[in-house]
Amino acid sequence: MPTRRLSLVVDEDLGPSLWVREETGPGRSKALEDLSDLRREAPAALAEALADAPDQLRHRVRIAGRAGDRRVPALPLSGTALTAVVGAATELLEARFGDAFAEQVSALLADGAAARLGGELIAMPDLIAATVLHLRAQGVVADRAMRVRARERFGRPVLEWRAPERDAPPLLHALVDGHARSAFAEHLRTVQAPAEDRLGVLWALADDGDLRADLPAQRRITAAFDAFVDSGRPGVQLTSTDSELVVRLFQPPVGTAWPLQTCLREHDGTVHPIADLRAVGDLTAAGAAEASAAVMRLAPTVRSASVDETGVDWLLTTAEAGEFLSRDTPALEDAGVTVLLPRDWTKQRTTLRPQEAEEEGSQERKSSGVGLGAMASFRWRVAVGDTELTEEEMEQIREAQSELVQLRGQWVRLDATTLRAAERFLDAFTSRTRDRRLRTGDDGIVQDAPPLTSPGGRPSAPSTASTPSAPSMPDLPPPPAEIAGQAPWLEMFSLILSPDAADVDFGLAAMVSGGRHGLARLMPGAEGAFPHPQPRSLQATLRPYQVDGLNWLWALDRMGLGGILADDMGLGKTMQVLALLCREREGTDAFGHERYSVEVPDVVPAATPGSVGPTLLVCPMSVVGAWQREAATFAPHLAVHVHHGGSRLRDESFVAGAGDLDLVITTYSLLARDLPVLSAVPWHRIVLDEAQHVKTPGTQVTRAARTLHAPHRLALTGTPVENKLADLHSLMEVANPGLLGSANSFRDRIATPIEEEGDSGALSRLKLVTSPFILRRVKTDRSIIKDLPEKSELTRVVNLTPEQAGLYQALVDELMAKIDGADEKTRRTLVVSTITRLKQVCNHPAHYLGDGSAILRDGQHRSGKLELIDDVLEAAFAEGEKVILFTQFTTFGHLLVPYWEERFAEMGVSSVPFLHGGVSKHDRDQMVAEFQEHRDRPGLMLLSLRAGGTGLTLTAANHVVHLDRWWNPAVENQATDRAFRIGQRRDVTVHKLVSAGTVEEKIDTVLADKQSLADLTISPGEDWLSDLDDDRLLDLLTLDEDET
């Protein structure tokens, strides 16, 4: 038997093939062409494996030899035929080496040596190597780690099992295919035959069945198998398409290269750089490239940036990083890509901080005016976040044109909106102030505009700000830089409110110094109005805050400016105005420090005693008496005249006589009616008390108030912006016409941004402009007033009686029936009238029914509210205390007065005064005077909210009851303040009555919200009730039954 050497080669075309070299003589051999001898003589295992092979070897494989490539006869092996042959060889070697198989095979392979399989049969090293792969392939199949590939083989679409590693040796792939094929065929025998297998997949995997798929379908099948197998590895589900793409920007570790990383976010939220994912095989190179490419597509800046060694991340320059943040980030985020930035990287707002506003001294040019026309110099600092910028830093930011700047060693991301707004404002500021300088240059010499070191203004050091025309000072950049310029106040204010200042945030709180002259003294941070002692002729001692108020009034007065004194009710606005009248009649010369009378004598006449014209005071009728009384008490030397009543003078004699008076008091209703005669008087001043009466533009009263001319104007109110900023504008139109611009532009540029968008910049601008002209102190500020007692407000929820509940429900049912299908106008009317009726029911059935029935029925209360009030009154009277009681329904008051007069007569309350719109002024004054008289006796006064809500002083009472609710907290607070004001010595208890489960209670919640709005000087309109849809309305009105 000749020696036969078995080799297994992998041919490019045929795949694994067996060829045999047979020794034909000493040193001679030939390639075997016929297998039959070998099959006959080989060990049984091998013979069996070759059983199905043809005798004649018709195929040729190329093998390398010393004399070049040769082609030798070979047996191509695939599938189970291959595993059978290699398996037989393995078996033989194992039988020979036993337990030492692994070591022996390793040794053989290391030496490149052949091994005897048995007899004269020798396995060449390539066959020995195959036995190793054979075992690996078995492991792969046992672990079910195979992949599947569809491809065309000899023009036939087939499926091949493959080893998991794509770059595995071809022989391993072939062995895996063989083992898997038989294992899968085994599996197929155990399962039920499938109902359908249109592509022939199963038999193509188990046997050599044809795959019925064209080339594109083969690709799809391969891809599907890959995805299927990959789903068996937990981490491999990451693909760039189903995970969220994230880009992460880092601050430069050194220098200015900003690493930008492409990452994927897993479903559990963890973020992995794709470079790492790719490295561990959780992401294919294609997936990583795709993710990185997606970033490039969305972020143009990145496209030209330099790539780091991973090829999927970048190193951006600072300019690129800035560009990336401003231009690419929005696009990325729109496309659903998350952009991660370094911690604490919120955008830093740029604020303009007014440093100083200084009005020029008297030695300045004659053309400078006073008040709003006066020239003033302004200095601004620019701050980013909390950092005030130096000139260099401003320059750097401007040149960088980037969102990213390095400030004091820290990278800062600028808020582009406020930065540009600040630059725009400073541009406008510089150009306006420069124009001004050119127009009004001294001595006819037109000053050159100072050379601008930057487009945004001319930064100058604070120390040199007083020489604003110095040509340049680039050598002195001590921080922080300031931009200075001069302009008249009015121009400055209009600039601040103009679109040029849109989005500018004025860091008002940072203003360190207003000036020492003129209006500048009244700016935030300034010294405030020049202090003077209180006027000697005033028969009262002013409280410190009242002296402050007087000085403020006086300062504005001297400059010919109007103001809004908006102190809380009860802080003594009347007293401060009377003090002002006293001071202007005695002058302040005696004190010696008054500067305005010296500096600007030609614009505002010097205050010479006796030469001051009359002041016209307009107020609601209800407080005319209070003014009269206080004037008589505290400033008896003033000539006061009340222009009121049917017998008032309406002709020339009034005009003639007015000149000799100090104070003329009239009412808002007469203001419009008697406008011709009133406007004929050369008033020195107009004071509008309770100025909210002129808040509605277009009404007769408001128009009349604006028509009257006087050099001095003053508005008094307890709530300057009772409902809307538009009201502030209206009041300011009366006090300082034109200061806030037209109503429309004010609404568009200031009011709407603040009220609807919460624009803090707009609020800061409004405050900057209005701060000198509004003085508001609140009672709750204990630093203002230390001796006012406490006020406690109680919302008393009372139950309806069954009678009330029945009436209430009937009304709601009726409304809902009627409202169905009603047009909008009808609907509105219905809703409003029903709410009124519901409130009447809550008050008392007799009030709603109007049938004159008794307040009590069989000694029992018919109204829950009245029952509670009776208790409150009884307790108060027992302590000798007084109560004031508000209702908005006069008819209800008329029902109550006789009832209480009878009920509490024995407690010393035999008469209950009722102050309402129908009571004459004389009678009102009488009522108030009597009520205030005996403080330690029980007493009760009933007031209609409309007539008694403002102006009166009823500090004798320390209980306030609101019988029914008004939808406006400001109005209620004003009413409450009749008792809770200066002069009150006891703690005040406020009872607000609310019927449980009714519309009253539900609206009370809304009122509470509105209260907080009013504190912000903003509150919404009141039309919302009738604007509600039917369901909400029903919800609001319906009686919650369990409450009765």
Next chain:
Amino acid sequence: MSIKLVSRRGAIGKGWHAVALRDAAERLLGVGRSGSGRADARAGRVQWLDVEAGIARGDVLDADGELYQARLDLPVYSPSDREVFLQVVRARPELPARLAAGEYPQEIEGALAPHEISLLPRDASELSHDCSCLDWPGPCRHVAALVYVLVEAVDEHPVHLVTLRGLTLEDLIAPRESAAASSSAERADPQDDDGTDAEGADADDDAGSSPGPAPMPAPFDPGRTDPSLLAAAIGAEPARIIAEFYGSRGPAAPEPSESPESPDHPTPPDVLE
């Protein structure tokens, strides 16, 4: 199913690499075939396109109603060319992303030129073609139509060029050893001295934030495989059966791990004849 070209008129292919491929192919086709190929391609006669190493193939519907399979061949790199090519492109790690973004930087081609290598066909002579139709020796209009479909595909996915040359995107990426060492060192700095935070998201504890050893691939568990991924391609029933097969582990195989790797082509120790 047929391929719709984006280009409706004028030249097909916009990117410089697509233009270069088209120019080479058009020299092969000649003017007449180019015109009919463009028309056929635009008419959607090419049913599908498949690109693999060395071969771009597609079925083209002839006017006679028959489907012919046309192919255009671009030789894969020889092992030595492949080596040089990889050396050049691995120095340019951004290439895969660029290719994915539809760009083939001209600079790369420039860097390959000194080695007399090109990713694009250097010449018409590098291209060959074949078709199942009877128009011999061609190039037939089927090949011409295929050319334009390929040009447009390469325009959008220049990675096809890499595939034709017998390479994958994976091949273009330098092995991790060198890259990992330098990249994690670089990356460690920014993350160490300044944590990151999302605008609204938390990115603190991610795997990449520590420069420690790269995470290992997760272990394979055939029981987890998801047959729904197969079902669309081969039908639900066969997919279920295959998934069951994966779910059933075979008999434990002899542990092969200590076995040495086998050299692929051992030199025969003996003399032949």
